[in-house]
Amino acid sequence: MTGSPRFVFASDSLKGTLSSADAARLLEEAAHRHFPGCACVTIPMADGGDGTVAALVAACGGELRHARVCDPLSRPVDAAYAMLPGGHAVIEMAAASGLPLLAPAEKNPLLTSTYGTGELIRAALDAGARDVTLAIGGSATNDGGAGCARALGARLLDAEGHELAGSGADLARIASIDLSGLDPRVAQTEFCLMCDVDNPLLGADGASAVYGPQKGATPAMVAELDAGMASYARVLERTFGRDFDVSGAGAAGGLGAGAMAFLGARAVGGMARVLELTRFSEALTGADLCVTGEGHADAQTARGKVVAGVAAACEAAGVPCVAMVGGMSADAAQSVPGVCAWVPTAVDAMPLDEALARAEELYALAAERLFSLLELGSSLG
Numbered sequence: 001m002t003g004s005p006r007f008v009f010a011s012d013s014l015k016g017t018l019s020s021a022d023a024a025r026l027l028e029e030a031a032h033r034h035f036p037g038c039a040c041v042t043i044p045m046a047d048g049g050d051g052t053v054a055a056l057v058a059a060c061g062g063e064l065r066h067a068r069v070c071d072p073l074s075r076p077v078d079a080a081y082a083m084l085p086g087g088h089a090v091i092e093m094a095a096a097s098g099l100p101l102l103a104p105a106e107k108n109p110l111l112t113s114t115y116g117t118g119e120l121i122r123a124a125l126d127a128g129a130r131d132v133t134l135a136i137g138g139s140a141t142n143d144g145g146a147g148c149a150r151a152l153g154a155r156l157l158d159a160e161g162h163e164l165a166g167s168g169a170d171l172a173r174i175a176s177i178d179l180s181g182l183d184p185r186v187a188q189t190e191f192c193l194m195c196d197v198d199n200p201l202l203g204a205d206g207a208s209a210v211y212g213p214q215k216g217a218t219p220a221m222v223a224e225l226d227a228g229m230a231s232y233a234r235v236l237e238r239t240f241g242r243d244f245d246v247s248g249a250g251a252a253g254g255l256g257a258g259a260m261a262f263l264g265a266r267a268v269g270g271m272a273r274v275l276e277l278t279r280f281s282e283a284l285t286g287a288d289l290c291v292t293g294e295g296h297a298d299a300q301t302a303r304g305k306v307v308a309g310v311a312a313a314c315e316a317a318g319v320p321c322v323a324m325v326g327g328m329s330a331d332a333a334q335s336v337p338g339v340c341a342w343v344p345t346a347v348d349a350m351p352l353d354e355a356l357a358r359a360e361e362l363y364a365l366a367a368e369r370l371f372s373l374l375e376l377g378s379s380l381g
Contacts, residue, residue: 006039006286007031008319011293012306013044013051014326017359020044020055023324026360027291030367034375043278045292045306048194048270049137053082053092059278060084067123071101072112072140081120088277089129093117093252094138097147099215102140107216109142109208109225110169114255118151121263125185133192133273134259136252140215142168142208142225144201144232145258153181154262168253171228177239182262191263194270196304199250201257202230207250215253229254236261271309280310284317291370293324297332297342311338324366326359343370 009024018026024042031038046055057064062084071077079095094100096116099107117134124132141147146156146166155178156164164170200206208217208225217225232254236244240261248267249257259265268276275281284290292310294301302308307323314321315338323336324343333342345366346355355362 004037004039005035005288006041008041008043008283008287008290010043010045010280010290010306010310011324012046012295013055014293014295014359014363017295017326017356018363020046021058022360023293023363026364027324027367030364030371033368034371041283041287043280043283045310046274047304047306047309048135048196048273050092050094052135052194052270052274053080053090053095056084056090056274056277057082062088065123065127067120069096069119069123070113070116072097072116073102073106074113074115077101077116079116079120081124083124083127083129084277086131087129088131088133089124089127090133090135090277091117091120091124092135092137093120093255096120097141098138099140100138107140108221109140109212109215109217109253110221111167112141112215113143113147113165113167114139114141114145114253114258115147115151115166117255118148121148122152122183125183125189130188131190131192133194133277134265135194135270136255139252139255141255142212142215142217142229142253144171144207144229144254145256145262146171146174146232148255148258149177149182149262152183152186152262154179155181168225168228171225171232174232174235177235179239186263191259191265192273193248193251193256193259193265193267194273195248195251195256195267196270197251198247200247201233201245201249201254202226205250207254210250211253233257269304271304271306275309275313280313281317284314284319287317287319289374290314290319290321291324292321295326297323297325297328297336299329299331299335301332302335307339308336311336314338322370324363324370326355
């Protein structure tokens with residue numbers, strides 16, 4: 001490493017302790033101590049789950065927009081979405097339709113709806129967005145996206161022609177769908193679905209059976225929801241002329257299927273979409289090293305997480321990649337190709353609570369270790 005090196009910092013947040021920006025600040029301070037005059041580029045990262053909107057606003061220079069929408073039980077809630085340069089909007093459906101908005105006793109996917117997510121989409125369209133990305137983790141719903149579609153102007157009708165609200169309990173009653181009032185801007189907008197699961201809509205691996213219990217569904221509710229979803233899937237097929245019981249359709253309680261049907265959304269991996277929106281490959285041009293990371297690395301890290309996505313991009317660009325993590329299991333190093341070195345922040349055996357409380361101190365020490373070793377390596381070279 002000669003001259004003035006260029007470092008790229010692209011870490012996920014260390015949940016509950018350090019934000020991506022905090023991690024980058026500590027890395028940059030250590031880098032400048034050991035490599036005065038170095039160039040540091042910070043690109044906050046997320047994998048399509050919680051924190052994606054905030055990370056993309058920070059990385060792309062956009063802004064947060066706020067809208068008053070319905071929560072999963074139709075109560076008013078303030079929700080934020082990202083408006084990025086070029087008319088790109090990014091929406092976390094959990095901001096309007098997520099589990100954190102409900103008390104434990106309120107979890108009931110027969111009653112919840114994605115109507116508020118549809119309202120967020122409408123707000124983004126009103127703001128001029130013509131490219132909308134939906135991050136769909138953390139949903140409290142199992143309505144197949146019916147509520148979302150209704151908020152955008154679709155009418156869900158029972159056998160007598162009465163309009164339904166679009167909750168999970170309504171799925172079995174939907175006999176037809178009237179698209180005449182669907183917001184015409186939907187057809188003029190490109191929709192992208194951040195989806196890292198391959199669950200179909202129906203059956204033992206479907207939306208209701210796999211994710212329903214997390215949202216408060218009893219076994220009886222799961223059976224009712226899956227039967228209702230099967231009926232709804234037949235209505236979708238009649239309406240749109242294709243089968244939506246496909247891989248990824250079961251994501252977010254079937255919002256995957258609803259987004260594919262009503263919005264014409266394409267499904268991509270959350271991490272892949274974040275790398276695309278941040279133009280990460282361009283940021284790696286001329287870089288000497290990239291430092292990524294997350295709170296805890298294990299065998300699951302390879303499945304669509306930030307470290308795996310960043311490391312793969314670095315490997316393709318020929319840029320060495322180091323992962324700085326709060327902790328790691330023994331199998332992490334073998335499961336993620338492209339990582340040249342792993343740097344856990346812990347310096348001694350300590351209880352988890354203490355490690356979390358000292359997260360910034362420990363991260364700063366780890367950053368110091370990393371760049372002191374890089375300086376040593378440069379001097380030897």
